[in-house]
Amino acid sequence: MYQAINFDSLQGLNGFSDKTLETHFKLYAGYVANTNKLASQLSALETGSPEYAELKRRFGWEFDGMRLHEYYFEALTKTPTPLATDSSLYKKITKQFGDFASWQKDFIATAMTRGIGWTILYYDKKADQLFNVWINEHDVGHLAGCAIILNLDVFEHAFMLDYGTDRAKYIDVFFQAINWSEVKNRLE
Numbered sequence: 001m002y003q004a005i006n007f008d009s010l011q012g013l014n015g016f017s018d019k020t021l022e023t024h025f026k027l028y029a030g031y032v033a034n035t036n037k038l039a040s041q042l043s044a045l046e047t048g049s050p051e052y053a054e055l056k057r058r059f060g061w062e063f064d065g066m067r068l069h070e071y072y073f074e075a076l077t078k079t080p081t082p083l084a085t086d087s088s089l090y091k092k093i094t095k096q097f098g099d100f101a102s103w104q105k106d107f108i109a110t111a112m113t114r115g116i117g118w119t120i121l122y123y124d125k126k127a128d129q130l131f132n133v134w135i136n137e138h139d140v141g142h143l144a145g146c147a148i149i150l151n152l153d154v155f156e157h158a159f160m161l162d163y164g165t166d167r168a169k170y171i172d173v174f175f176q177a178i179n180w181s182e183v184k185n186r187l188e
Contacts, residue, residue, distance in 0.1 A: 001039075002066065004032040007073040014078065015173025020161045027157055028073070031065035038062055060139035068118060068138055072153050077179035089149065089184040092123075096130050104175070107132045107152075111171050116155045122146035123187055149186045150178070 007025055011018050038059045045052040083090050083100070090100065097103035110132045111119040118135040124146045135141045152174055159170035 001036045002032050004029040005070060005073070010073060010076055010078070012078060013076060013177055015162070015170075015177060016076075017162050020159070023161065024069075024153075024157060028066065028069040031062050031069060034062040035059070035066050061137065064138035064142075068148075068151055069153070071148050071151050075150060075179050075183050076174075076177045077182075078177070080177055081180060083180040083184060087180075087184045087188075089180075089187045092128075092130060092187065103130075103132075107150075108168075108171055108175075110134050111152050111154055112167060113154075119152045119154060120148055121150040123149050147186060150183050 007021075007028075010016070010021055013021065038055055042052065042055050042059065045055065083093075093100055093103045097106065107119060107121060113119075113134045115134075115136060117137065120133050120135055120142075122131045122133055122143050123129075124131065124143065126145065130149070131143060131146070133141070133143060152171065154167065159167060163170045
Protein backbone atom coordinates (compact mmCIF):
# COMPACT_ATOMS: atom_id res chain seq x y z
CA MET A 1 0.00 0.00 0.00
CA TYR A 2 1.12 3.52 -0.75
CA GLN A 3 1.65 6.13 1.95
CA ALA A 4 1.13 9.84 1.43
CA ILE A 5 4.41 11.71 1.81
CA ASN A 6 4.29 14.53 4.34
CA PHE A 7 5.10 17.76 2.53
CA ASP A 8 4.24 20.05 5.47
CA SER A 9 7.83 21.35 5.41
CA LEU A 10 6.74 23.40 2.39
CA GLN A 11 4.44 25.48 4.61
CA GLY A 12 5.65 29.07 4.43
CA LEU A 13 6.90 28.61 0.86
CA ASN A 14 7.29 32.04 -0.73
CA GLY A 15 4.43 32.75 -3.14
CA PHE A 16 2.28 29.81 -2.00
CA SER A 17 -0.20 30.45 0.81
CA ASP A 18 -0.42 27.86 3.54
CA LYS A 19 -4.13 27.48 2.71
CA THR A 20 -3.33 26.65 -0.91
CA LEU A 21 -0.66 24.18 0.16
CA GLU A 22 -2.95 22.52 2.73
CA THR A 23 -5.71 22.20 0.12
CA HIS A 24 -3.23 20.78 -2.37
CA PHE A 25 -1.81 18.30 0.17
CA LYS A 26 -5.34 17.04 0.94
CA LEU A 27 -6.02 16.57 -2.77
CA TYR A 28 -2.76 14.62 -3.10
CA ALA A 29 -3.66 12.46 -0.06
CA GLY A 30 -6.93 11.66 -1.82
CA TYR A 31 -5.03 10.34 -4.84
CA VAL A 32 -2.96 8.13 -2.56
CA ALA A 33 -6.06 6.84 -0.74
CA ASN A 34 -7.90 6.19 -4.00
CA THR A 35 -4.89 4.43 -5.52
CA ASN A 36 -4.86 2.06 -2.53
CA LYS A 37 -8.63 1.63 -2.59
CA LEU A 38 -8.68 0.77 -6.28
CA ALA A 39 -5.76 -1.64 -5.97
CA SER A 40 -7.63 -3.44 -3.18
CA GLN A 41 -10.91 -3.52 -5.09
CA LEU A 42 -9.22 -4.77 -8.24
CA SER A 43 -7.63 -7.67 -6.40
CA ALA A 44 -11.08 -8.78 -5.24
CA LEU A 45 -12.82 -8.59 -8.61
CA GLU A 46 -13.07 -11.18 -11.32
CA THR A 47 -10.84 -10.25 -14.25
CA GLY A 48 -12.68 -9.42 -17.42
CA SER A 49 -15.82 -8.15 -15.72
CA PRO A 50 -17.15 -4.69 -16.63
CA GLU A 51 -16.49 -3.50 -13.07
CA TYR A 52 -12.88 -4.69 -13.31
CA ALA A 53 -12.41 -2.90 -16.64
CA GLU A 54 -13.80 0.38 -15.32
CA LEU A 55 -11.63 0.27 -12.20
CA LYS A 56 -8.58 -0.52 -14.34
CA ARG A 57 -9.30 2.63 -16.37
CA ARG A 58 -9.69 4.72 -13.23
CA PHE A 59 -6.53 3.34 -11.61
CA GLY A 60 -4.26 5.24 -14.03
CA TRP A 61 -5.92 8.55 -13.16
CA GLU A 62 -5.48 8.07 -9.41
CA PHE A 63 -1.96 6.60 -9.59
CA ASP A 64 -0.66 9.26 -11.98
CA GLY A 65 -2.33 11.97 -9.89
CA MET A 66 -0.45 10.63 -6.88
CA ARG A 67 2.93 10.44 -8.60
CA LEU A 68 2.69 13.73 -10.48
CA HIS A 69 1.94 15.55 -7.23
CA GLU A 70 4.91 13.86 -5.56
CA TYR A 71 7.24 15.00 -8.34
CA TYR A 72 5.73 18.49 -8.16
CA PHE A 73 6.07 18.91 -4.38
CA GLU A 74 9.54 17.31 -4.30
CA ALA A 75 10.72 19.91 -6.82
CA LEU A 76 9.80 22.82 -4.54
CA THR A 77 11.96 24.36 -1.83
CA LYS A 78 12.03 27.36 0.48
CA THR A 79 15.74 27.79 -0.29
CA PRO A 80 16.06 27.68 -4.08
CA THR A 81 19.37 27.89 -5.87
CA PRO A 82 19.93 28.28 -9.61
CA LEU A 83 20.53 25.25 -11.78
CA ALA A 84 24.28 24.70 -11.80
CA THR A 85 25.73 25.54 -15.19
CA ASP A 86 28.03 22.51 -15.00
CA SER A 87 25.14 20.07 -14.42
CA SER A 88 24.13 17.57 -17.09
CA LEU A 89 20.63 19.05 -17.16
CA TYR A 90 21.83 22.61 -17.77
CA LYS A 91 24.17 21.44 -20.52
CA LYS A 92 21.42 19.39 -22.17
CA ILE A 93 18.95 22.28 -21.98
CA THR A 94 21.38 24.77 -23.50
CA LYS A 95 22.49 22.35 -26.20
CA GLN A 96 18.94 21.61 -27.26
CA PHE A 97 17.23 24.98 -26.73
CA GLY A 98 20.18 27.30 -27.38
CA ASP A 99 20.19 28.72 -23.87
CA PHE A 100 18.39 28.34 -20.54
CA ALA A 101 16.18 31.39 -21.15
CA SER A 102 14.87 29.92 -24.42
CA TRP A 103 13.99 26.65 -22.70
CA GLN A 104 12.27 28.52 -19.86
CA LYS A 105 10.32 30.65 -22.34
CA ASP A 106 9.09 27.49 -24.09
CA PHE A 107 8.19 25.82 -20.76
CA ILE A 108 6.23 28.90 -19.68
CA ALA A 109 4.48 29.16 -23.05
CA THR A 110 3.48 25.52 -22.69
CA ALA A 111 2.23 26.18 -19.14
CA MET A 112 0.12 29.08 -20.40
CA THR A 113 -1.82 26.72 -22.67
CA ARG A 114 -5.50 27.35 -22.13
CA GLY A 115 -7.06 24.64 -20.03
CA ILE A 116 -6.18 22.53 -17.03
CA GLY A 117 -3.43 19.99 -16.73
CA TRP A 118 0.32 19.69 -16.32
CA THR A 119 3.36 21.08 -18.06
CA ILE A 120 6.14 18.52 -18.02
CA LEU A 121 9.78 18.59 -19.04
CA TYR A 122 10.44 15.05 -20.23
CA TYR A 123 13.68 13.35 -21.09
CA ASP A 124 13.70 10.71 -23.83
CA LYS A 125 16.80 8.67 -23.13
CA LYS A 126 16.60 6.75 -26.43
CA ALA A 127 16.84 9.92 -28.51
CA ASP A 128 18.71 11.94 -25.85
CA GLN A 129 16.07 14.67 -26.21
CA LEU A 130 14.16 16.97 -23.85
CA PHE A 131 10.54 17.93 -24.48
CA ASN A 132 8.23 20.47 -22.85
CA VAL A 133 4.81 18.86 -23.07
CA TRP A 134 1.24 19.79 -22.12
CA ILE A 135 -0.77 17.01 -20.46
CA ASN A 136 -4.53 17.55 -20.05
CA GLU A 137 -5.29 14.66 -17.75
CA HIS A 138 -3.09 12.75 -15.33
CA ASP A 139 -3.43 9.51 -17.27
CA VAL A 140 -3.54 10.68 -20.90
CA GLY A 141 -0.88 11.99 -23.24
CA HIS A 142 2.33 11.05 -21.44
CA LEU A 143 5.36 10.32 -23.60
CA ALA A 144 5.98 6.58 -23.33
CA GLY A 145 9.37 5.69 -21.93
CA CYS A 146 10.29 9.27 -21.06
CA ALA A 147 11.40 10.40 -17.61
CA ILE A 148 9.70 13.30 -15.86
CA ILE A 149 12.36 15.88 -15.07
CA LEU A 150 10.20 18.83 -13.97
CA ASN A 151 6.44 19.18 -13.79
CA LEU A 152 4.16 22.10 -13.07
CA ASP A 153 0.59 21.60 -11.87
CA VAL A 154 -1.65 23.98 -13.80
CA PHE A 155 -4.97 22.71 -12.53
CA GLU A 156 -6.82 25.57 -10.82
CA HIS A 157 -6.40 24.12 -7.33
CA ALA A 158 -2.67 24.82 -7.56
CA PHE A 159 -3.01 28.60 -7.92
CA MET A 160 -6.55 30.02 -7.93
CA LEU A 161 -6.74 30.70 -4.17
CA ASP A 162 -3.56 32.78 -4.34
CA TYR A 163 -3.62 34.26 -7.85
CA GLY A 164 -7.14 33.95 -9.21
CA THR A 165 -6.80 33.66 -12.97
CA ASP A 166 -3.28 35.13 -13.04
CA ARG A 167 -1.56 31.92 -14.10
CA ALA A 168 1.54 33.84 -15.24
CA LYS A 169 2.19 35.10 -11.69
CA TYR A 170 1.82 31.55 -10.33
CA ILE A 171 4.30 30.24 -12.90
CA ASP A 172 6.72 33.00 -11.93
CA VAL A 173 6.62 32.07 -8.22
CA PHE A 174 6.92 28.39 -9.15
CA PHE A 175 10.18 29.12 -10.97
CA GLN A 176 11.42 31.03 -7.92
CA ALA A 177 10.83 27.97 -5.71
CA ILE A 178 12.33 25.15 -7.81
CA ASN A 179 14.68 22.79 -6.04
CA TRP A 180 17.11 22.42 -8.95
CA SER A 181 19.23 19.95 -6.97
CA GLU A 182 16.29 17.53 -6.92
CA VAL A 183 15.32 18.24 -10.52
CA LYS A 184 18.80 17.77 -12.01
CA ASN A 185 19.09 14.43 -10.20
CA ARG A 186 16.08 13.17 -12.13
CA LEU A 187 18.13 13.38 -15.32
CA GLU A 188 21.26 11.94 -13.80
